[in-house]
Amino acid sequence: MACQLFSIRDCPVILRCPRSASIIGRAFPFKLKYLSFPSRTRRLLSPGPDSSSGRRRTFYRVESTSALGNGKSVLEDDSLLGDWTNNRKSEEMEQDGRKSDRPKNRARVRNSERDSKASVRNVASSKRTKDIDSNFLQAISNRRGKRSLDESRASGSKVSPTKKRVFNHLDEENGEKERNISSLPKNVAPNHSGHVKKETSDNVAGGTLSSELGSLSSVVEDESYLSETRFDHCLLSPLSLKGVKEAGYVRMTLVQEATLPLILEGKDVLAKAKTGTGKTVAFLLPAIEVISKLPPLDHGKRRPSINVLVICPTRELALQATAEANKLLKYHPSIGVQAVIGGTRVTQEQRHMQANPCQILVATPGRLKDHIENTTGFVSRLSGVKILVLDEADRLLDMGFRKDIEKIIATVPKQRQTLLFSATVPNEVRQICHIAMKKDHKFVSTVEEGSEETHSQVKQMYLIAPLDKHFSFLYNILQEHILEDVDYKVIVFCTTAMVTKLVADILTKLRLNVREIHSRKSQSSRTKVSDEFRKSKGLILVSSDVSARGVDYPDVTLVIQVGLPADREQYIHRLGRTGRKGKEGKGMLILAPWEKFFLTTVQDLPITEAPVPSVDRKTTKEVEQALELVDMKNKESAYQAWLGYYNSDKKIGRDKTKLVELAMEFSESMGLQHPPAIPKLILRKMGLHNVPGLRAR
Numbered sequence: 001m002a003c004q005l006f007s008i009r010d011c012p013v014i015l016r017c018p019r020s021a022s023i024i025g026r027a028f029p030f031k032l033k034y035l036s037f038p039s040r041t042r043r044l045l046s047p048g049p050d051s052s053s054g055r056r057r058t059f060y061r062v063e064s065t066s067a068l069g070n071g072k073s074v075l076e077d078d079s080l081l082g083d084w085t086n087n088r089k090s091e092e093m094e095q096d097g098r099k100s101d102r103p104k105n106r107a108r109v110r111n112s113e114r115d116s117k118a119s120v121r122n123v124a125s126s127k128r129t130k131d132i133d134s135n136f137l138q139a140i141s142n143r144r145g146k147r148s149l150d151e152s153r154a155s156g157s158k159v160s161p162t163k164k165r166v167f168n169h170l171d172e173e174n175g176e177k178e179r180n181i182s183s184l185p186k187n188v189a190p191n192h193s194g195h196v197k198k199e200t201s202d203n204v205a206g207g208t209l210s211s212e213l214g215s216l217s218s219v220v221e222d223e224s225y226l227s228e229t230r231f232d233h234c235l236l237s238p239l240s241l242k243g244v245k246e247a248g249y250v251r252m253t254l255v256q257e258a259t260l261p262l263i264l265e266g267k268d269v270l271a272k273a274k275t276g277t278g279k280t281v282a283f284l285l286p287a288i289e290v291i292s293k294l295p296p297l298d299h300g301k302r303r304p305s306i307n308v309l310v311i312c313p314t315r316e317l318a319l320q321a322t323a324e325a326n327k328l329l330k331y332h333p334s335i336g337v338q339a340v341i342g343g344t345r346v347t348q349e350q351r352h353m354q355a356n357p358c359q360i361l362v363a364t365p366g367r368l369k370d371h372i373e374n375t376t377g378f379v380s381r382l383s384g385v386k387i388l389v390l391d392e393a394d395r396l397l398d399m400g401f402r403k404d405i406e407k408i409i410a411t412v413p414k415q416r417q418t419l420l421f422s423a424t425v426p427n428e429v430r431q432i433c434h435i436a437m438k439k440d441h442k443f444v445s446t447v448e449e450g451s452e453e454t455h456s457q458v459k460q461m462y463l464i465a466p467l468d469k470h471f472s473f474l475y476n477i478l479q480e481h482i483l484e485d486v487d488y489k490v491i492v493f494c495t496t497a498m499v500t501k502l503v504a505d506i507l508t509k510l511r512l513n514v515r516e517i518h519s520r521k522s523q524s525s526r527t528k529v530s531d532e533f534r535k536s537k538g539l540i541l542v543s544s545d546v547s548a549r550g551v552d553y554p555d556v557t558l559v560i561q562v563g564l565p566a567d568r569e570q571y572i573h574r575l576g577r578t579g580r581k582g583k584e585g586k587g588m589l590i591l592a593p594w595e596k597f598f599l600t601t602v603q604d605l606p607i608t609e610a611p612v613p614s615v616d617r618k619t620t621k622e623v624e625q626a627l628e629l630v631d632m633k634n635k636e637s638a639y640q641a642w643l644g645y646y647n648s649d650k651k652i653g654r655d656k657t658k659l660v661e662l663a664m665e666f667s668e669s670m671g672l673q674h675p676p677a678i679p680k681l682i683l684r685k686m687g688l689h690n691v692p693g694l695r696a697r
């Protein structure tokens with residue numbers, strides 16, 4: 001498969017990657033009672049190696065990705081790039097009569113060898129600066145707040161960027177995976193190499209996790225997710241430009257810069273870019289451009305065509321993409337966007353689609369299928385689709401959604417453009433993306449080869465503790481974090497909807513400011529909570545995986561994941577709710593000792609072990625009392641859901657006897673002496689009837 005790296009100078013439309021910029025990180029802790037983590041990082045961009053030109057150099061990867069591996073790289077041809085920019089430029093001049101110089105395009109092809117050398121250099125330099133970091137942090141460990149940051153900057157201390165590293169019954173449209181199950185690992189301790197440190201008696205001595213993670217500053221932002229290309233240099237239609245400006249976007253993000261020319265050229269694109277780096281605008285903006293150039297064929301037609309179909313795996317994400325489209329469409333009065341999602345009234349959606357312009361339809365797969373099967377004239381409207389977008393493509397193409405997606409793909413025209421976007425593109429997705437895309441599609445990645453898929457400004461830690469300690473440790477971490485950051489905004493991810501409910505209940509009883517969101521909530525409650533959390537500070541959102549992907553809550557300070565994430569990708573997406581748009585963030589993964597095997601899947605990520613927190617007697621007592629106050633029904637439901645979730649895990653669900661023992665631990669962690677009884681039918685469905693230790697009813 002052809003793979004090229006490009007360095008493109010003096011080109012107003014092509015993406016830049018951060019490697020070329022020399023980046024100076026500044027770490028800053030608000031509170032470092034216990035530790036030595038760089039808690040705050042500032043990365044300053046400066047001209048890269050070709051600074052003589054005063055421009056940063058751009059590197060990115062475009063692979064010609066024939067599914068059969070025999071395609072050709074698109075941008076190998078400078079002239080193609082030049083043609084695109086020149087065409088766009090003349091179009092713009094025609095549209096608004098502005099004078100414009102013909103852009104100079106000089107593209108230089110770099111090979112992947114150079115890229116990987118650069119990655120190695122990054123890692124090496126990150127290692128060198130580690131010591132400097134801890135000295136620096138030690139020196140300012142007693143200072144807090146912005147004052148400390150200012151002082152540290154004033155002192156001229158140079159610190160590196162935070163160390164660089166990184167059943168299937170699907171409850172559809174809620175992003176939660178209820179999983180089938182399997183083997184309890186004989187030896188749960190992974191062979192930690194790379195960044196995942198082994199647990200030792202030395203490094204797990206008591207400490208305060210929040211301090212370990214450090215504090216954040218809302219003023220610290222890393223701009224390396226942005227390119228140097230301004231939207232107003234990009235020859236977009238004047239109406240789109242007005243919308244972009246009003247949305248507050250000035251420069252394109254890397255993924256926007258990389259994909260815009262390809263999409264406008266009509267290519268199918270599979271794009272991978274880190275979380276929170278503007279993928280939604282990356283597909284919406286060119287889609288709007290395409291629609292705005294379509295002839296107004298549909299005027300007066302009873303059922304006008306849908307031209308762009310965007311599919312999202314969760315309702316929240318679909319609503320968010322719709323809101324983003326509305327922002328961009330502000331000055332395109334004749335183009336309309338609508339969402340069709342589960343949990344709302346189908347008839348209302350039908351009326352809405354009939355009465356209002358709907359060239360862009362954003363949908364969750366189940367509801368879309370419903371409209372395909374039951375809404376009169378809907379299929380004929382879909383025959384106008386020019387662009388199909390799969391947001392969170394890897395999720396949509398996995399087994400849970402695959403059938404629905406295949407049906408939808410069969411309904412839209414073959415002659416269309418397809419765009420697949422995600423922060424994670426596992427190899428399997430590369431293998432199967434031909435289901436949706438043309439063979440000669442382009443693969444664009446703004447994640448440097450050899451670098452992590454997570455953000456370096458997000459501090460990642462894991463904590464291994466027995467289940468009966470999880471609630472008190474969670475409470476402890478939250479208390480510490482709240483004390484340190486008045487603007488705290490935390491998401492606590494739990495394994496299932498009912499476990500989410502339980503954890504939210506416990507934390508509420510502990511008088512923390514908590515909201516819960518999961519599939520068992522009504523859609524109106526989900527939307528209300530989601531909107532509130534988006535706007536708020538000083539709030540904890542306890543969530544199932546409905547919030548794991550794509551949801552853009554600004555300024556999340558900490559993401560805590562309790563229990564085994566569904567997979568590596570889900571870990572990355574959940575973590576990606578913090579550290580968005582270059583902001584700093586922190587992540588904590590809490591696992592039981594028998595869940596430790598998960599760490600092998602993320603050993604290439606910069607995740608380090610946290611010390612076991614020292615929880616005092618008072619905290620333990622408070623948690624016990626809170627547990628006593630939680631409704632027994634919620635505990636029963638959580639127990640059953642917990643059992644179902646781990647039963648579906650390939651490793652843990654394999655040994656049913658051991659699984660039931662672990663479920664007993666979970667039941668005890670809720671303060672129960674006996675595990676709750678489970679309906680016989682459900683036990684049978686889970687393949688757990690007659691397993692000793694379970695109570696049937």
Ligand SMILES: Nc1ncnc2c1ncn2[C@@H]1O[C@H](COP(=O)(O)OP(=O)(O)OP(=O)(O)O)[C@@H](O)[C@H]1O
Nearest residue numbers: 249251252253275276277278279280281423550552
């Ligand atoms: N060019 C831009 N300049 C500044 N902000 C931008 C730009 N483009 C998008 N944004 C903002 O960046 C934030 C993140 O965008 P978005 O949610 O699309 O990220 P994403 O890459 O899709 O993340 P995820 O992988 O989690 O889905 C949003 O608040 C969006 O409004």
